[in-house]
Amino acid sequence: MYTNKTDIQNYPGIKWPYPVDYEKINRISCDVLILGGGLAGCAAAIAAARRGAKVAVVDKGPLVRSGSGGTGIDHWHDACLNPKSKISPEQLMEFYFQNPYWGGKYTMGHMRYIQAMESYKALLELEKIGLPIRDFDDEFEGSAFRDDTTGLMYAYDYENCTVIRLKGGALLKPTLSAEVERLGVQAYEYIMASHLLTEDGKTGPGSRVIGAIAFSGRTGECYVFNAKSTIICSGMPQGEWIFSTEFNGASSKFWDPNNTGEGQAMMAEAGAELTLMESNYTICANGGMRWPMYGTGDSNNTWYGCPIVDANGKRIPYTQNGKVMDWSEIYKNTWPGTGDGGSVTSGSLGELPGDLPEKIMSGEYKLPFYADLPSMPPDERRVLWGLMIGNEGKTNYPVYKLYGKYGFDPDKDMLQVPVMAPKSNFNKRAKPYWNGEVYEPWRECQKCSNCAVYDWTMKTTLDGLYVAGLTAGNNFASGAITTGAYAARNAWKAAKQTELIPVNEDQVQKYREQIYAPTKRDYGIGWKEFKAGCARVMQGNCGEYKSDEVLQNGLDWFKSIREGEMQQLYARNPHELMRTNECYTQIMVSEMTLTASMARKCSSPTMNFKRLDYPGTDEGENEKYITITVKDGKYTTGEIPVKYYLQAPYAQSFKENYDKYCALED
Amino acid sequence: MAEKEYTLYPNPITPNSAILFDEELCNGCNRCIDFCRTDVLMPNPERGKPPIVAYPDECWFGGCCAGACPHHAILMVHPMNQRAVWRRKETGNLYRVCVENELEENKRPPIVE
Numbered sequence: 001m002y003t004n005k006t007d008i009q010n011y012p013g014i015k016w017p018y019p020v021d022y023e024k025i026n027r028i029s030c031d032v033l034i035l036g037g038g039l040a041g042c043a044a045a046i047a048a049a050r051r052g053a054k055v056a057v058v059d060k061g062p063l064v065r066s067g068s069g070g071t072g073i074d075h076w077h078d079a080c081l082n083p084k085s086k087i088s089p090e091q092l093m094e095f096y097f098q099n100p101y102w103g104g105k106y107t108m109g110h111m112r113y114i115q116a117m118e119s120y121k122a123l124l125e126l127e128k129i130g131l132p133i134r135d136f137d138d139e140f141e142g143s144a145f146r147d148d149t150t151g152l153m154y155a156y157d158y159e160n161c162t163v164i165r166l167k168g169g170a171l172l173k174p175t176l177s178a179e180v181e182r183l184g185v186q187a188y189e190y191i192m193a194s195h196l197l198t199e200d201g202k203t204g205p206g207s208r209v210i211g212a213i214a215f216s217g218r219t220g221e222c223y224v225f226n227a228k229s230t231i232i233c234s235g236m237p238q239g240e241w242i243f244s245t246e247f248n249g250a251s252s253k254f255w256d257p258n259n260t261g262e263g264q265a266m267m268a269e270a271g272a273e274l275t276l277m278e279s280n281y282t283i284c285a286n287g288g289m290r291w292p293m294y295g296t297g298d299s300n301n302t303w304y305g306c307p308i309v310d311a312n313g314k315r316i317p318y319t320q321n322g323k324v325m326d327w328s329e330i331y332k333n334t335w336p337g338t339g340d341g342g343s344v345t346s347g348s349l350g351e352l353p354g355d356l357p358e359k360i361m362s363g364e365y366k367l368p369f370y371a372d373l374p375s376m377p378p379d380e381r382r383v384l385w386g387l388m389i390g391n392e393g394k395t396n397y398p399v400y401k402l403y404g405k406y407g408f409d410p411d412k413d414m415l416q417v418p419v420m421a422p423k424s425n426f427n428k429r430a431k432p433y434w435n436g437e438v439y440e441p442w443r444e445c446q447k448c449s450n451c452a453v454y455d456w457t458m459k460t461t462l463d464g465l466y467v468a469g470l471t472a473g474n475n476f477a478s479g480a481i482t483t484g485a486y487a488a489r490n491a492w493k494a495a496k497q498t499e500l501i502p503v504n505e506d507q508v509q510k511y512r513e514q515i516y517a518p519t520k521r522d523y524g525i526g527w528k529e530f531k532a533g534c535a536r537v538m539q540g541n542c543g544e545y546k547s548d549e550v551l552q553n554g555l556d557w558f559k560s561i562r563e564g565e566m567q568q569l570y571a572r573n574p575h576e577l578m579r580t581n582e583c584y585t586q587i588m589v590s591e592m593t594l595t596a597s598m599a600r601k602c603s604s605p606t607m608n609f610k611r612l613d614y615p616g617t618d619e620g621e622n623e624k625y626i627t628i629t630v631k632d633g634k635y636t637t638g639e640i641p642v643k644y645y646l647q648a649p650y651a652q653s654f655k656e657n658y659d660k661y662c663a664l665e666d
Numbered sequence: 667m668a669e670k671e672y673t674l675y676p677n678p679i680t681p682n683s684a685i686l687f688d689e690e691l692c693n694g695c696n697r698c699i700d701f702c703r704t705d706v707l708m709p710n711p712e713r714g715k716p717p718i719v720a721y722p723d724e725c726w727f728g729g730c731c732a733g734a735c736p737h738h739a740i741l742m743v744h745p746m747n748q749r750a751v752w753r754r755k756e757t758g759n760l761y762r763v764c765v766e767n768e769l770e771e772n773k774r775p776p777i778v779e
Binding site: 001005007012017132167189295372397404406407 | 747
């Protein structure tokens with residue numbers, strides 16, 4: 001019988017199970033140091049190790065499942081160079097620039113181009129190390145989404161064929177981590193890196209990164225890494241606005257809860273420039289309003305194409321440009337051409353009627369709605385509930401297997417859509433996920449934001465420091481893996497021409513004092529209260545509408561928290577030590593978000609950024625990236641042009657730059 | 667009448683439980699501990715017993731532990747507020763995830779296990 005007998009409530013005050021030593025320092029030297037071992041970090045480790053580098057990878061979790069894509073991936077984006085694709089990498093760039101949802105004019109174009117050029121090739125590489133990508137047992141032979149010659153299965157747009165459904169995407173992370181292990185990469189798991197180390201201990205623009213300092217969430221031991229090149233693949237900050245474990249544990253955000261922004265904080269602290277820090281939005285329900293990811297009835301993204309019916313079984317049609325689409329049209333939402341382009345990258349694909357909120361209000365459709373899986377053709381139903389649900393995100397065990405255990409049968413059952421307010425939540429704002437009520441002050445960083453400024457080698461503005469994956473503004477699995485490998489090739493190329501520069505012991509000591517300060521206290525402010533308190537500052541002072549006075553109010557508030565509650569944070573064991581160090585990074589990232597928001601003196605429809613006090617939008621001279629870093633102990637903002645990656649010293653075309661910097665020959 | 671002794675506890679943590687263990691099936695191998703992304707599980711001081719669920723409030727409900735258990739000794743449970751609802755099309759009856767009902771378990775595996 002399954003019980004909760006071994007829950008912590010029944011073991012009050014038990015001894016910490018791991019040996020703790022806050023004084024011990026482990027010293028590691030390597031060629032390439034990778035901070036964050038998710039999809040990007042593992043891909044980077046593999047690329048560097050295969051070329052002969054001595055590699056160390058550090059992660060707060062276990063490599064076998066860590067990272068935003070660690071639990072599974074159902075589809076593989078931007079495989080422009082697969083045999084059936086009708087979209088070239090150059091065309092895809094146009095798509096990104098046209099679509100605000102994916103970054104629009106603020107797209108980090110070099111990163112997207114790298115992804116488009118290498119996505120399909122990377123997928124074939126994954127297949128070589130054992131990932132099932134094709135319909136190898138012919139389960140879907142003859143289906144419209146399957147190419148019977150190759151066994152590849154496409155998603156969303158069966159004409160353009162740039163998105164590939166992965167037959168075994170839930171196995172992606174275990175496959176990668178096994179290869180990392182096979183190559184002899186040193187993995188440091190359940191360890192949080194929190195500060196970069198720099199030459200002579202000097203930080204600020206122009207400094208050189210020579211490693212990082214980290215500590216274990218189990219033993220509390222310190223790790224000092226000394227490296228020739230360092231790659232940050234630690235995701236992006238998520239949780240500046242939201243902290244609520246009460247209702248759904250660490251599931252209150254769309255993203256992996258380990259995304260707490262230490263990468264961004266340590267990069268800025270060292271002197272690297274970050275950008276798009278002011279870009280945030282409400283992607284779908286958050287806080288306590290969320291439902292299990294992809295685990296309620298939906299019409300979008302992973303659920304695309306599933307017929308939606310109202311409480312009385314009345315079908316709500318998909319439409320495009322006001323015209324009702326029949327079944328065969330839903331999967332031919334082609335772009336460029338008749339379609340809106342949503343299918344090129346998933347996201348918002350076709351539409352239920354644009355006036356659905358009004359039709360709910362008038363009584364034409366009755367809540368609640370249902371995902372009518374039984375009415376789908378068997379192959380489309382099986383590929384939705386079986387492949388998409390089963391491989392994507394947290395759907396393998398928590399949705400597919402668990403729902404099945406309690407008898408859910410897609411052949412017979414209709415999964416309910418969360419009941420939500422018509423006007424706010426059945427329109428575009430809640431898309432691409434019908435995941436519960438949307439509340440504007442509960443914000444998250446945009447998919448492609450909060451990243452470093454980096455060049456065509458994916459080097460940041462500091463020597464020795466590279467980025468990949470979400471830290472480079474790439475939100476896709478294919479993007480994480482391609483940019484991880486690309487950054488690693490360049491990081492290793494640079495490392496080969498570099499001597500190891502020893503760490504500065506004064507800097508190590510300074511950071512150790514900061515890291516371990518909460519261990520000196522066993523009462524005061526706990527990490528959970530602190531994170532929730534900081535989130536409240538952001539909800540109020542960096543919500544949907546911004547103004548200088550309110551943003552400054554937020555900064556003053558954080559100053560007070562730094563002098564007050566932050567000095568009272570306590571950590572009674574290494575686990576709490578890790579969480580309290582996340583508090584430090586959270587406050588720093590939040591301050592940078594407020595400061596970058598102040599520097600953008602206009603609204604930006606592209607990034608859903610609304611100023612009350614500046615009437616203009618980001619056209620003409622306002623069209624620029626705002627940058628931020630720490631210089632002389634202060635946040636310092638600057639600006640660089642959009643498409644800086646196509647201006648001098650770079651060539652004007654994506655292809656020329658890619659060919660020059662892809663480092664494939666090294 | 668013997669007086670019952672009462673103990674002072676902190677309030678129950680929420681979510682109350684993230685995962686349940688079957689003590690008969692679990693042999694205390696602790697494999698699941700090293701699959702948890704947020705380090706929710708700790709080894710039991712008593713060897714051979716299921717791990718301690720130390721931080722159910724930090725569970726991401728990713729099911730990595732349950733999926734990794736070679737003995738099927740772990741059942742992940744969504745908290746009450748996360749138990750999605752469905753209706754059987756033919757009967758209109760309402761069912762909820764993680765709540766026992768009269769339906770037969772649907773054992774059809776996902777595309778790749």
